[in-house]
Amino acid sequence: MERGSSPSESKKRFRALLVGGSPEPSSLELVRELAHDSEMVVGVDRGANVCLAAGIVCDLFVGDADTISPEALAWVKKTCPDEELFDTEKYATDLALAFLSLRERYGLSASGVTQLRATGNKVFGERDAVSNATLAGQVAVSCASGGKPDHLLGVFGTLAENADLSPVLIEDNFECHILSPGGTKDWEIASTYAGSTFSLFALAPDTYVSEQGMEWDLERCYIPVLSDLGVSNVIGPDGARCTCHSGVAAAFLR
Incomplete structure (x- = not known):
């Protein structure tokens, strides 16, 4: 079994990989590749099924165990060094709680008024104006977009709320960077993607x-929320660059 690289190792592309619980996950080959390029791997409920199938030992398991298979749950309890199990009566998705768990484990402070309650009496974090002093680098998310369109909208809400962590959603057929001035505001795209x-x-x-x-180039263009104004552009022969000057943008390459 392969494990995500030790946090002491450097030059990994991703600080962490969150393997989500999509009913239509990405390929095992992609998950293995992402895990190899991440300092740690988090199995997010049913995402642990994918980790087991891919032969990747999770560094952390997060979820309420309502979709993970009995085999994968037994494997997690045997091999995973850390876990956060939640009551099924919660008011946040497993993916949102996985981001909060990452913040807690790396000493990130939070302030603001937006709270996510995992159980009736345990508050795991406040989302506004979160400091990103400790958790450096991008956070990859995979196996989070297939099979449930309602959950997919929730995924993008969670990614937007965690834009300061520079999340990147990577599936078999596309890569999506969350761009914001508080996280990563620029995406340089190589000419190989022309x-x-x-x-x-x-x-x-x-x-x-x-x-x-x-x-079609844009210069400090206002994009309304969920507008189709930015759909279906084409990367030029010399590569391209996208910059988010304010707000939060989801930028897709496929």
């Missing part, structure tokens, strides 16, 4: 973006 489709959606009010090196 001709690829690039789409962008605003996930927060007052989102302004620029796109350079594409078939």
